[in-house]
Amino acid sequence: DTEVTQTPKHLVMGMTNKKSLKCEQHMGHRAMYWYKQKAKKPPELMFVYSYEKLSINESVPSRFSPECPNSSLLNLHLHALQPEDSALYLCASSQDPGQRNTEAFFGQGTRLTVV
Amino acid sequence: EDQVTQSPEALRLQEGESSSLNCSYTVSGLRGLFWYRQDPGKGPEFLFTLYSAGEEKEKERLKATLTKKESFLHITAPKPEDSATYLCAVRRGDYKLSFGAGTTVTVRA
Numbered sequence: 001d002t003e004v005t006q007t008p009k010h011l012v013m014g015m016t017n018k019k020s021l022k023c024e025q026h027m028g029h030r031a032m033y034w035y036k037q038k039a040k041k042p043p044e045l046m047f048v049y050s051y052e053k054l055s056i057n058e059s060v061p062s063r064f065s066p067e068c069p070n071s072s073l074l075n076l077h078l079h080a081l082q083p084e085d086s087a088l089y090l091c092a093s094s095q096d097p098g099q100r101n102t103e104a105f106f107g108q109g110t111r112l113t114v115v
Numbered sequence: 116e117d118q119v120t121q122s123p124e125a126l127r128l129q130e131g132e133s134s135s136l137n138c139s140y141t142v143s144g145l146r147g148l149f150w151y152r153q154d155p156g157k158g159p160e161f162l163f164t165l166y167s168a169g170e171e172k173e174k175e176r177l178k179a180t181l182t183k184k185e186s187f188l189h190i191t192a193p194k195p196e197d198s199a200t201y202l203c204a205v206r207r208g209d210y211k212l213s214f215g216a217g218t219t220v221t222v223r224a
Contacts (some may be wrong), residue, residue, distance in 0.1 A: 044204060048210045088158075090158050102206060106161070
């Protein structure tokens with residue numbers, strides 16, 4: 001099973017709302033990622049959790065707040081977003097980079113629209 | 116800084132017309148080159164991992180190869196369902212994947 005499950009699939013939120021994106025994997029992967037993808041662009045890394053600890057924050061604005069409650073779950077809390085934050089948000093997971101099989105598996109994404 | 120360049124940006128093929136996509140990279144300490152397929156509005160789907168020059172991987176009509184400076188994704192006798200954006204990514208020894216801009220392939224029946 002190489003499935004990464006993201007919910008919701010679509011989300012429309014106002015600039016004053018608070019919402020959360022959720023991601024789940026059961027592959028035993030110990031690295032989990034959040035990516036942002038704008039139309040016709042490649043995915044851009046936002047955050048990496050390794051063994052449930054935040055290891056990389058790519059200078060993401062504080063209106064995005066990641067959380068890793070356990071090794072299978074990853075959340076992205078959203079607050080006071082701007083219309084330019086509208087994008088496809090992708091979750092991914094992989095083995096530890098120290099191992100040979102380091103490919104990342106992606107979820108189907110959450111299409112976020114900020115109005 | 117890692118650089119990943121894919122060409123062409125777009126490729127229009129007739130069904131059955133074989134072709135190749137290119138991914139050239141500059142990265143120190145390559146720990147893997149990855150190919151993904153992405154359909155519109157969906158997440159990238161993992162296709163192949165290549166680790167060392169000379170390595171080849173195949174899956175149905177797709178074949179990926181790797182040299183010291185570039186990788187090729189060959190599409191043999193494509194069908195309309197092979198239409199997608201194909202993304203190349205490289206990893207060093209850390210968690211970061213550096214993606215190329217992708218090649219959008221359209222296969223006409």
